[in-house]
Amino acid sequence: MPRIRWYGPSVVLLIAVLLTMVAGPGIVRSLAYAETEARIQTIQNNLAQSDMLKSLSDAFTQVSEVVEPSVVHIEILGTQRARQRGMGQSPLDMFPDELRRRFGIPDDYGQEEGAPETENYDKYNPQQVVGNGSGWVFDDQGHIITNNHVVADAEKIRVRMRDGSRYDAEVVGTDPKTDIAVLKIDATGLHPAVLADMPVKQGEIVFAFGSPFRFEFSMTQGIVSATGRKNLGIIGFGGYENFIQTDAAINPGNSGGPLTNIYGQVVGMNTAIASRTGGFNGLGFAIPVKTVEGIVSQIIESGSVSRGFLGIILPAEDMTPSMARSFGYDGEGGVLVNDVVPDGPAAEAGLQRGDIITKINDVPITDIEQLRNIVASFAPNTSIDVEYYRQGKGMQRTEVTLSEMPADALAMNPDQSEKPETDVESQGSEILKKFGITGVQTFTKDLADRYSLGFQEGVLVKSVRRGSEAMTEGLSSQRPSVITHVMGKKVTNVSELTDEIAKHNPTEGIRLSVAVWDKNGEEYIQRYVFLELSSE
Template identity: 35%
Template sequence: MNRRNLLDRLRPLLMVGIALTIVTALVIALPSREEAPVEMRETVPAEREAEPTTRDPGAMITPEQLSRTFREVAQEVLPVVVEVNVVEVVRQTAPRSLSPWEYFFGPQAPGGPEPQQREFERPGLGSGVIIARQGENAYVVTNNHVVGQASRISVTLYDRREYEAEVVGRDPRTDLAVISFRPDGEVPIALLGDSGSAEVGDWVLAVGNPYGFEATVTSGIVSAVRREAGGRGQIGTFSDYIQTDAAINPGNSGGALVNLTGEVIGINTWIASQTGGSVGLGFAIPVNTVRRVVTDVLERGRVSYGWLGVTIVDPEAGRFPELATDLGIEGRRGALVLNISRGSPADQSGVLPGDLIVRMDDTPIDSSNQLTRRIGLLSPGETTTLVLVRDAAEQTLTVRIDERAPEEDLADGSLVWPGLAVVPLGDQLLESLNLDQSVRGVVVADVVGGSASDASGLRPGDVVLRVNDRPADTVRAFYRELNATRGDEVRLRILRQGREIGVGLVK
């Protein structure tokens, strides 16, 4: 029995959703680089012939047949997964030996010799997948946190050939990096699948070099799809993740997650663990995201993302769940706009602070991370339609997307309006701020450095009582009056430490 027939029989019993595919070579012409085209391997759906099948969907699969399938997939995938070794130079303060005087009488007076700074080499290890080749160069995709700020990078192939490598491009927003090396012979290229077709329950294999144990294969299933990182450390937020219980450990980062047809459907990236080892909670970047990042890097040397120009949060999340009720949007999901960047696509199209974006084109928006990712996938110059809720009424706007600038440029608070976040003044805040129950207003929860709110002297904990001499007893009322301002100044009456103060925000 060949592997394809076996997979047909596995589908109904093991919930492995695998489409018949044929392998094609994708050639991308890159006029800005070498004349040779970039070659990648992908799959396209095979045309099914309308003929009766004799397959018995109830036939049992023996352990030997399943084992043979795993073995064949492993043999196909192992040669395209490499070990990535890096060396990073770090500077540390070297301890200074004490003189006899200091040993007996304590440290010297100020002005003595400064501690010495020394350089140390710190090795690191990860995995990578050979994803393309162009002329004499082979390209490997791995995690950005694997290459870090390495001064030296090398890759070791499955056949133990070893080559020096260099970074071609990186994308911290998805935690992906592309490195290249020049092999002295042929190298295999990974077969890329369609991560969008992965479903919970599909069998998968994770291939990598955990703890330096090269060419390790573990098995499991797809535990969940479209998982979000939830702001965990340095994990990329411009991607969702495929969750798997296949064992993933330190050293697996950058390795392949493959289905039972040998197609790469993800790049293993992080684990959730209190011990640092696998507890069955591994996460991989979907290959559809990887494909886009790699293509951008190879075509233009960097990754381009769409940009809307808003600061957004989830209205039901965090320490103030009553925020949605105060805004009149309880029970609705979406991305709540706190601030707008001046001159941004959002600003030019009419998006305002306090808007709840609930739909983008035909897709409902469930969270701020989802909106960020979907906007990021658009190319600069593309248009999109946003449906939003403003003051309890739905509106539709058309937005022309710009290219997202580097994060350090986006950190310029002087372009942010109004530069603050407010929350309802509930009973808990009344008590913690020592305020009388009769006080009505909203509380400043955050102020963006360098913004108009920061320049005016607003501080977290200030209670906004009135906006332009009109009551701001709810968050909804605050945004209504803020957005209704005519002219370039908004007048606020705030309560701070028992005293009322007048503050002006200049646009």
């Protein structure tokens, strides 16, 4: 009898496998979707119930509500001027005179008959907005604070408040050396900003307010990236820089607006950005509110700013450790006194060239810019305690009564960027040549008369090799320089100079005292030059 095979279970299993292969991906997707949807819903519920996040968001909103009433938009108005002769009157006016003559075009072609050539018709042009910036209300008397570069040379200034009201503004005073300006409007019911009484620290949350790219009354958020940023060249030669760096977005138009902390208190004034594109790249800079407050108070009181003057001439760059060691100083920081102003405060207090200032009122001095900022922060006639190091005598102290900084104080720190002449007969030794001093000559009264210079005993630098160590350190034949000392030892002729140079190891560095002729003041300015050869 034939055996009957039962395939039922196998068939069922096969069908189940086939159905799974067909429907499986859809089922998997459905399960994954359901799982993702459930996770999203859970997270949304957690976020909605998060008191911390809601508090943070509410705090940001409250900062805006506190600060915005004191923020202003500043418009600079002026008349548009013709850029060139006849521009806008006739298309032919843009052609040069030579080209007009070549094609036989009359000089008066296209000009309106009877129009006087000397009349300035630009004055009839309507005033238009030619620039804009930001600012903030300082007090209820109508004083508005902004950057000097926002309002410099403005024909007319208009201030617009958050509520849309507009006021013409007058300039009370400016301080280009800190880029601060004070305006005044005739208004009541103002909301002055609240100023922070403590300096910010790195990492603090801050908010930048202003009108970037004319997007008025904007607010951005970031942190304090750094403090005490100096030597950025933002304000220019002779300016005082001590910036707060922030990554809160600052763009053109933000200038003059307030930078605040999480309490809505002003900690700084937005001033500049570091950018390769002209837009924000994460590097914004603000003037600390303590600096702003001090300058503004002076401007409101007197219309100008006066600063303390120590009466010393500073080097072009901070002192290197090698330069410090050449004086026997092994401490940290300090600023070298290049020279003292005759009969100035420092000279009267006993300070001398070659001293190293280490503290002012027990505040350690680390660099030139810090020293300048500290001294400038004091009013004239203020007495300050100065700690300094003097070679051979160690640490000293003296009290200096500051005078008022003269208008020509910048001339006391000469620019050392002149390019030297070359190919002049060399009289120096091999070691001087390695430094790049390729020509020297004993300086005599006859030479001084020949070159129309004052006489200074020493050795005249006649030529400096381009790109050399000497040129890098500022020596130049373009600006007459007389070497007077080598490592503190006086030299009066070439022989003494080369003899003293030979006593020292150039790879350890040699300090020269140099008298540089200032043709404007018709006098010599003393400075130190430290020359060092690589040991490689």
